[in-house]
Amino acid sequence: MVPNDLRPMVLASLFAALTAVGALIALPVGPVPIVLQNFFVMLMALLLGPRWALAGMGAYLLAGALGLPVFAGGFSGLARFAGPTGGYLVGYLPCVVLIGWISARGRGHRLVDVLAMVCGTAALYSCGVAWLKVVTGMAWGQAVAVGVIPFLPGDIAKIIAAVLVINSLRQLTAMNGSASGPTPAAASLLAAKWRSHAGSSGKQR
Amino acid sequence: MIRLANVHFSYADGNIGLQDVSFGIPAGELVVVAGANGSGKTTLLKHLNGLLLPQRGRVEVDGICTRDDLPGIRQRVGMVFQHADAQIVGETVAEDVAFGPENLCLPRPEIERRVTEALEAVSLVHKKHQRPHLLSGGEKRRLTIAGILAMQPAVVVFDEPFSSLDLFGVRQVLRQILALKASGRTVLVTTHDIDKIIAHTDRVVLMQEGRLVGEGPPSQWLPVVERYGVRQPEASRLGVAVRSWLN
C-alpha cells in the first residue's frame, strides 16, 4: 500500500537490467565465461544495500528462469541453473547480501567497500566452484583453475572500477537526481502521506 | 478549479523551486506557464499532482488539498512529462496505457474499454501490441498522452509537449490539448515556444526565479515576455509594432 519503496524498486530493476546487459558481453574462456555481469551486481549491492540488491538479483534470476535472455552470452532458462555456471548464478544472492551488509557498515568508506566486494566475490567463487565441480566432475584443483583463476585480473579491475564510480552514484541517488524528483525529505513526507491515507481512500476502490 | 496559496518549495540542495506563489485557475481554462530555464515551471507542475508537496502554503485542486488526499489528487490531475521515454512503464503500448487504470483498481473490462478509447483518441490503436521503444518520437508523445487520458483526469498538465516534434507532431499534440479543453478539462502547458499554442490560450502564467511575475490574458503579457526569457511570437511583435505606428 505504501509505495515509498518505489524508487529503490525501480533502481533495483534498473541494475538487474544492467546486469543482463553486462552478461551479454561474454568472453568464453572455458565452461565459465568472463563477463561484465558481476560488475553491475556489485554496484547494485553497494548502492542499494542488501535488501534491495537481493530483490533485484531475485528478479533477475526469475527473469532468466522464465526464458528472458539475461544470462551470460544471452542464455536463459531453468537449464542454465543446472549448467556449469549455475553456482555463480545462485551465488550472486549471498554475494549481494554480503556486499550490501558489509558496505553499509562503512558509510561510503572506500576501503570498506573494497573489503565488501572482496568478501562478496569470495562467496560467489565458493558457490560457483563448488557447483562447477559437481557438474563437471573435475577435481578441486581443476575446478579452481577454470572457475577462479581466469577471472581474477578482470574481477580486480571491476572492483577498482566499482569503487571509483560508486560514490558519485551514491551522491546522485541521494540527491535523487538534480533534475527530477522529490528530495529525500519530500519523498519521505510523501510516503508518510500515502501511509496515512492508504487505509482510507487508497484501499476502498 | 486550481488554487495555490503562498506556496514555497526549495530542493534539498538549497535550490529554490518556488517562492510565495499564489494564483487561481478556473476550471476549463487552457493555461500556458512560461519562463526562462530554471524559473520553476516544472516544479510548479509537480506541485499540482502532489509529486512535490509545498513546504509552506497549500495547493488545492477542486477543493482538495494535495496534502490530504494524494491518490485522489493523482487521479484528478494527470501529468505528461517532458521526456516520453522516461515515463513509459509498460512493455507494450496497450499495457502502458493500462498502467494508470490498474492503479485505480478498476475492473478488467473497464480497463480494456478505457485503453481502447484512449488509444483511439491519439490514433494509436493499430500499434496496440507494439513495443513502445520502437515508436517514433511523436508516437511516444501521443502514447504518454493516452496513458493520462485513460485515467480520465479533470486537469491535465503538460511539460514541454512540443519539444523535438515536427510540424505534424505539434499539430497532433495540439489537437489533443484542444480536445481536452473542449471536453471541459483544465489544461496547463509549459513551453518555450509559446507561439505554438498562444492562439488558443486563455491565460498566461509567467515565472521567474521561482516567483510568479505575471498572470492574465495573453494580450496583456505577450508584449513583455522577452524580459522573462520567453520568445515573443512574431505575430504579437508585429501587432505591437503596428499599434505603435498607428499611435
Next chain:
Amino acid sequence: MIRLANVHFSYADGNIGLQDVSFGIPAGELVVVAGANGSGKTTLLKHLNGLLLPQRGRVEVDGICTRDDLPGIRQRVGMVFQHADAQIVGETVAEDVAFGPENLCLPRPEIERRVTEALEAVSLVHKKHQRPHLLSGGEKRRLTIAGILAMQPAVVVFDEPFSSLDLFGVRQVLRQILALKASGRTVLVTTHDIDKIIAHTDRVVLMQEGRLVGEGPPSQWLPVVERYGVRQPEASRLGVAVRSWLN
C-alpha cells in the same frame, strides 16, 4: 567543401536512413537541414563525421572520403548531439573539454590552451572545475559546444541545438553558431524551429523519408516547407501573403 554522392544507408533492422542523397556545400556556409521526424536528418549528420559510413555512394569533406581516413574526418568535422547529457563524459567541465584534444594526442600545454580558449568562447571559464551534471540546461549545451571548439574543426554540425532552451539560451547558442560562421567554418544545423535561425541561413536542405527533396536558398524553399513537416516562419508566411496581395 562537403560533397555527398548517391549516399544510401539503411539501419540493421531495415529502417531506411538515407536514399540516394547527393549534394554539395561550399566552405563557410551556414546550412539548415530540415524535415519531419524520421526524415533522416540525424542520419545525414552522422555521415558527415563518419559515425555512419554510407552503404553505397560516398561522403567527402575537403576532398577526404569518410571511408578512407576516419580520425582525420573526426578531427575535421565536429558534431554536437541533441542530448547534452549523452555526450558529456568528463568529471569536471575542463576535463570534458579536454577529451577531444586528448584523443588528438596533442601535447599537454596545447591541450590546456585549447581548453581555456574554448571555455572562454562559450563563457564558461568560471565553471572550469565544476561537475558538469550540476550545470543548467543552457550551460550544458554550451559545454558540449566547447568540447567541439577545442578540436578546432573546419565543419561543425549541430543536431537540434535549440531544443528545451529558453530565449537567452537560444541567443547564446545562436551567437556561437554565428561566431563559427564568421571564423570561416561550415556549419550545419538541424532544427524543427527554423525560424530561430533562418535569418542567418545561406542554404536550406530539405529531407523527406531519407531523400533529399530540396536544396537551395531559404527564400526558394520556405514557402513550401510545411509540406515536409517543417513549420514555416511567421515572417515568411506573412511575406508570401503580402506578395500574393501585391500580384
Next chain:
Amino acid sequence: MAELSVFGYRHGRSPAHRLDVRCKLIILLVLTAAVVAAPPVAMGPISLGIILLWASLRLPLRRLGREIRLFLVFLMAVFIVRALSTPGVSVVDWHGLSVSREGLYQGAVVAWRLMMVLALGLVFVTTTRPSHLKAAVQWLLRPVPFVHAPKAATMVGLIVRFIPVLHQQVRETRSALAARGGGRQRLRLGQIRYLVFPTMRRVVLAADQLALAMLARGYQETRTEPDLHATAADGLALAAAAAVLAATLMI
C-alpha cells in the same frame, strides 16, 4: 540479441499464443526437463516437435540467427571443449590435441540439447504477452513466503522494459565518444570510464524519472490483478507435455 528485438513478445495467433500462461509455464518446465533428461534416441522426436512448434510461429529466421550469433559461438565452444576433453577413440590427432569420436558425439548431443532448451525458452517468451509473463510471475510466487508477488512481477516487467533503453543509451554515448575521436579504435582501457560514468549517471537519472512518472500515474502495490483463465485445451496441452516427459523417462 543485443537488442532483445526478436526475443520478446510478438503478437500472433498460433496455438502457443493462445495457451493460458500458467499452463504454458508448466509445459515449458516439463518439456525442458524432458529435453535435459532424454536419452539421445528420444531427442529425435522431441526435436521434431520443437521444430514444428517453431515453424508455427513464423519467426524471421535470418535475423534470429544474427541476433543469437553469440549464443552459437558459445555452443561451438561447448562442442569443441567436449570434443577435445572426452577420452575415447581418437579421430583426429594434431600436436597432442586429440579429438575423440565419443567427444564429437557427446559434444554434438550437449550442444543440441542446449539449442533445444533455448528454442523452448524462445517459444515461451515470443508467445507470451509481457503482462501475462508478469501474471505468471505473480501466480508462481504467490505461495512463496516473504516475497511480495505483485512487486516481483512489476520488477520483472521493469527489467524487460529497461534492457532496450539501456542498449540505446550505451549506443548514444559511444557515438558521442567516437565523434570526438574516442570510441572504437581509440577507446583505451583508461577511457572506459568515459563510457561507464556518463552512462551510469544517465540511466540512474532516467530510473528516477520513471519512478516519478509511475507515482504520477498513481502507482499502488494493490492493483487490478491480471486476469487469466485456463480452458480445456490448456489441460489437454498439459497432459500431452506430461506424456512426453513420461515417455522419455521410460525409454
